[in-house]
Amino acid sequence: MEIDLNVLAYLLGKGKHYVEKAVQGTGYLPRTVLGVGTNLIDTDGNIDLLAPKPRATYEKFLKPLLFDVPCQGLSAPEDCQGNGRIEGELLLKSYRDEELRCSACRAAIASHAVN
Numbered sequence: 001m002e003i004d005l006n007v008l009a010y011l012l013g014k015g016k017h018y019v020e021k022a023v024q025g026t027g028y029l030p031r032t033v034l035g036v037g038t039n040l041i042d043t044d045g046n047i048d049l050l051a052p053k054p055r056a057t058y059e060k061f062l063k064p065l066l067f068d069v070p071c072q073g074l075s076a077p078e079d080c081q082g083n084g085r086i087e088g089e090l091l092l093k094s095y096r097d098e099e100l101r102c103s104a105c106r107a108a109i110a111s112h113a114v115n
């Protein structure tokens with residue numbers, strides 16, 4: 001799985017609040033996670049270059065935000081029209097628009113808007 005560096009860069013910058021939310025209540029500091037993310041940008045997303053501890057931080061916080069983002073569904077996650085996950089190519093847009101929806105839900109909403 002190749003890291004989408006554009007998505008990662010967004011999460012370290014304007015989308016920092018997504019990281020902060022993921023870290024909240026875990027005892028980790030957001031800046032620890034953001035630091036690991038910055039290292040990853042510097043190595044073009046090569047997680048093999050991470051030492052065990054940063055690697056664990058990556059797996060715990062950044063990987064889910066990059067590869068396993070739940071769709072918010074039409075009105076709730078249970079009514080997602082897809083497989084419950086947002087496709088990689090839609091992630092950056094989803095984060096930017098604060099609309100965490102998969103392509104199937106987006107299509108459903110778009111078709112309702114037309115009718």
Ligand SMILES: [Zn+2]
Pocket residue numbers: 071072073074079080081082083084085101102103104105106
């Ligand atoms: Zn969906």
